[in-house]
Every structure is written in C-alpha cells, then in structure tokens.
Amino acid sequence: MKYFISSLLLLTLAMSSIASPKGYSIQTIETPPNVLFHITGLDTDKDGNMYCATRYGDVWVYKNKTWHKFAEGLHEPCGLVLDDDGSIVVTQKPEMTRLIDSNNDGKADLYIPLTREFKFHNNYHEFNFGGVKDNDGNYIGTLGTAAGPTAKGLKLSAMASLGDWRGWAYKVSPEGKFTPIASGLRSPAGLGRNPAGEIFYTDNQGDYVATSTMHQILPGKFYGHPISLQDRDDFTPEKLKKMTDEEFDKLRTLPVVYIPQEEVANSPGNPEWIDSSGKFGPFKDQFFVGDQTRSNIFRVTLQKVKGRYQGCVIDFISGLQCGNIRLKFDKNGDLWSGQTSRGWTARGTKTFGLQKVVWDKKTIPFExxxxxxxxxxxxxxxxxxxxxxxxxxxxxxxxxxxxxxxxxxxxxxxxxxxxxxxxxxxxxxxxxxxxxxxxxxxxxxxxxxxxxxxxxxxxxxxxxxxxxxxxx
CATH class of the missing domain: 2.60.40.1220 (Immunoglobulin-like)
Known part of the structure; x- marks a missing residue:
C-alpha cells in the first residue's frame, strides 16, 4: 500500500508540474543492448566523445554513435573525469583509481590506485563521489556516510560512521597524496566547478539536512552533519554523543542555496556550469543540476555577498525518462544527462539511460x-x-x-x-x-x-x- 501511495503521489506531481521551455527538446541516446546502463559518472573530451561510468562497474565510450567498453570490474563508481593525458580517474567505493590504456587498443589495461586513505566498510550508502579537478590539478571527491540496519560505528541519528573520513570532502594530488578538506557532508551526490575553479557540491535531504542543499567546498569548513567530526583532533565519539544540535548548529557553515523539497528537487546530482558562449540559449554563468527523484533539471544562479556565495534556485525542464544524477555539456552546448534509479523511485518510467537536452539555436523561452x-x-x-x-x-x-x-x-x-x-x-x-x-x-x-x-x-x-x- 505504501508503495502504491508513493507511486500515485509521484504520478500526480509529475502531471501537475511539467517544465518544458520552448526551443528545448529531450533526445534519447540508445545505450548498449542487454546492459544495465545505470550512469553514475559522465565526462566528455574536446572532440565530443562521451565517457560513462556505470554503477555496475564499467566505463564505456560513446564515439561516432557507437559504444565500446573501456574498463570493467570497478566497485560501483560514482564519478569520472577525463584527464589531460587521456587517462580516466574514477571514484569507486574503496578507492580513487586511474585507468590507462597503455597499448592504445581502446581498453584500459592499467588500473592504478591513486588513494585508499579513506576506508570503505561495506555499507551500501558509503558512496565515493567525484568527477572534477581543481585549478591545481587535484582530483576532488566526497564521501557518503553509512545508512540502514547494517550501518556500524558512531550513530547520532539516521546515518552512521566508523570514521576514516566518511562525510568528508577530500582532494588527491596527481601523485596520490590524500588531503581531507571539509567535513559535515551527509550524502554529497554531486560535484561541480565554475571557471574560477571553485568547487561546489550538492547534499541530499535527511538527518541534519532539512531540505537538499548546494555548498561551496572550502578548507576547514563544517557543513552540518556531525558524524564526520570524529575524524577531527578536537572531537571524539564520546564528546559528540554529549553535544546538542544547538552546539552543532553554531559550528556549521550555511549552504549557498536551500533547494525546496518536492517543489524543485529531492535528490540532486552534480552542478554543471554553463558559460557565456550562448550555445545553450539565454542562460549563462550559472549551474544546471539534475535530480534523481523528480527526473528534472533545475538552475542555480550565484551572488557573492559579504565574501561568500548565496543564490537562487529556478526549475528548468522536467519529463526526462529517469533520475538525472550526472550532467555534462558537450562542445556543441548540448546538455547530456546520465541516468539511474538505483532502486529509488523516480518520476521517469525508465530505470536507467542516457539523454540530452538540445536547444534549437533560435527560440528564446520566456523564463x-x-x-x-x-x-x-x-x-x-x-x-x-x-x-x-x-x-x-x-x-x-x-x-x-x-x-x-x-x-x-x-x-x-x-x-x-x-x-x-x-x-x-x-x-x-x-x-x-x-x-x-x-x-x-x-x-x-x-x-x-x-x-x-x-x-x-x-x-x-x-x-x-x-x-x-x-x-x-
């Protein structure tokens, strides 16, 4: 009965709130046949070829409308970035890994660990998100906390952690040096950067996250979920157990934007920046963000006030076939959407797929x-x-x-x-x-x-x- 009511509610909401800007169409890309193509990592090269990581552990390349498998055997990767030398850096659950095709046969033959400094404790929710580099060439990742009945370790509310940097943002140098950056992350499902190299992440609603958010990642900041504080030298699990929510509140840095639950998003993915080239219509210098549950894409515009970012959230387009966890603009200005349901309910009827939003290069929607x-x-x-x-x-x-x-x-x-x-x-x-x-x-x-x-x-x-x- 609960599932029926949830499905009916989602259907009602979907029918009542379809966003369809004039001049923009959704095109579906056929994925490899008989493959559970749940996309959790997405990047493109200068030629417009699309690289996709799937949560079942493969990396695929879409070139000239043809798919070929580049790598396999990864542990639920949730981020992918194509490096300058042609290698691929993926964030899989137990490590960050560089994939190299050393003999140029189109398939990775070297799987080189960049870091294992954090720990994976075999909990399904301990995702390792990635997909961006900073201006110094470091690879940025975010680590999800543990959830569910099998979650072990310190538990202050719904989420748990055995420590080992769960709930942290981190960076890894090209040589593999691991550095934790900031704490207080709960389920930080998407990373993005602007042209200045500033890094942002989205977090999903839950305990200590009243509604989904987007934050800028800054060194030393605490973003609200206290389970990660046990990895700091000035906190212990015993101390955290005695602290009140009011005390945690005084420590936290507020988000760039709150994303109203159900009205705009439920489970946002990575922020993808649109430049001022005009390739995607009148929108420029702002982020586009996909949502897993609502099968939509929304926008975030930024404003710096008193030395920090805050901003505005505006819906953009809905009606995509599945949950949009990964977005990427290609060289033509088309916005690609890597999609997965991962067992969670989404408004779209498909369980996985790949689509792109295309502007007709002439129509200006009234927005x-x-x-x-x-x-x-x-x-x-x-x-x-x-x-x-x-x-x-x-x-x-x-x-x-x-x-x-x-x-x-x-x-x-x-x-x-x-x-x-x-x-x-x-x-x-x-x-x-x-x-x-x-x-x-x-x-x-x-x-x-x-x-x-x-x-x-x-x-x-x-x-x-x-x-x-x-x-x-």
Missing part, C-alpha cells in the same frame, strides 16, 4: 533568467519583455529550515509578505522589487501571473533565493 539581492529587495531579470500590466500579480513568501537530527524538516515560520514597490526597468525585462528583508530566509518570488508582451505565461514561475547575508 526567469536571474534574481539578485539588493539592499532593499531584489532585481529580477527575464528572458523576454514582460507586460507591465501583469507585474502586480507578483507574490512573495519566505521561510527557513530547522536544523536538527530529524530526517528532513518542513518550512519554518512560513509567511506571505507584501512588496512595497515593483517597477519595470526601461529594458522591459527587469523588475526591481522592494520588500522587507531578513537574513537566513528563503524567499519565494512567485510570478505566476506575469506574462510577456505576447501574452504568454512563464515556463517556470517561481524563483527561490536563499539569503544568508544582507547587503549593507
């Missing part, structure tokens, strides 16, 4: 382009000119999320607020909104009533801005 905080409210950019008569239909609400060891949390202190002023700029595409501002709030700007000059409604009507700091 919220970006939202930025001002000293007295927000500026909102749209992709097309809007009808000035419709701007009074804007609605604003705000809330926050409780930090606790409970599994997820609803919106706290939810309230509707009124804008004192809404003005349209001379370009016809920019709204200036003045409204009461409070830090540590998520603001939902609802433009359901707004239309463009042709009378068309927005493809996605809501923007969710997370205020951590206010502008002076």
């Amino acid at each position: 919220i382009l970006d939202v930025k905080l001002t000293k007295s409210g927000f500026t909102v950019q749209f992709t097309e000119k809007i009808d000035e008569k419709s701007i009074d239909q804007s609605k604003i609400s705000r809330w926050w999320y409780e930090y606790s060891r409970k599994y997820g949390a609803p919106k706290s202190d939810l309230e509707d607020i009124n804008a004192s002023s809404v003005k349209l700029a001379t370009d016809g595409k920019t709204l200036t909104i003045e409204c009461p501002l409070v830090k540590e709030k998520v603001y939902c700007l609802d433009f359901s009533g707004i239309s463009n000059s042709k009378g068309e409604k927005l493809g996605n009507t809501k923007a969710y801005y997370t205020i951590v700091n206010l502008l002076d």
